[in-house]
Amino acid sequence: MTAPFWSHGWYRFAHRIDSPNFGPRPQGVDVDLVVIHAISLPPGEYGSSDVPDFFTNQLVHDKHPYFDHLRGVEVSAHFFIRRGGELLQFVSCDHRAWHAGTSSHLGRHDCNDFSIGIELEGLDGDTFTPEQYESLISLLPVLASQYPLKHTVGHEHVAPERKKDPGPGFSWLFLQQAWGQEPAFFPPGVFHKV
16 A cells, blocks of 8 residues: 555655755664654745755855854755645655754654654744645655654654744644544643643
């Protein structure tokens, strides 16, 4: 059933843009975590090539003052979902993308080793578009059919002292209800926040 959707960790229905920023996963590791992020470059500006350029080490740092502190930074995510719902993939899900940094989940450190990173075009604390939720909700079950997923969290949950994304503007309840996963699949307490 999954064969038409995947080829060596690449999802057939995502626009593929290869990032050089990846590595092998540790041998025998189960890919059982999804980490959801928010990113926009410059912050709050949408629709440009700046995020894909950043993930492929092609960002023109002189283009905007904010980019200056990103010189030499090498990061990536497996997926990037634009405001209009377009799905881009930068790293095979069979490989380790560089999205979570110093992180831990349920006592395991280095979440990049066992997670899939999904970046939503946006700002932490701001809201996301219906098209982004639609794309995310379409992607997650397909990921779960290919990898033994057990949890979906935000960057803020695996690196709480460093990160705040996707933030309070992201509706975990909507994601949970639309996907149909049990609440235990998601971070503790996200359904009780006002």
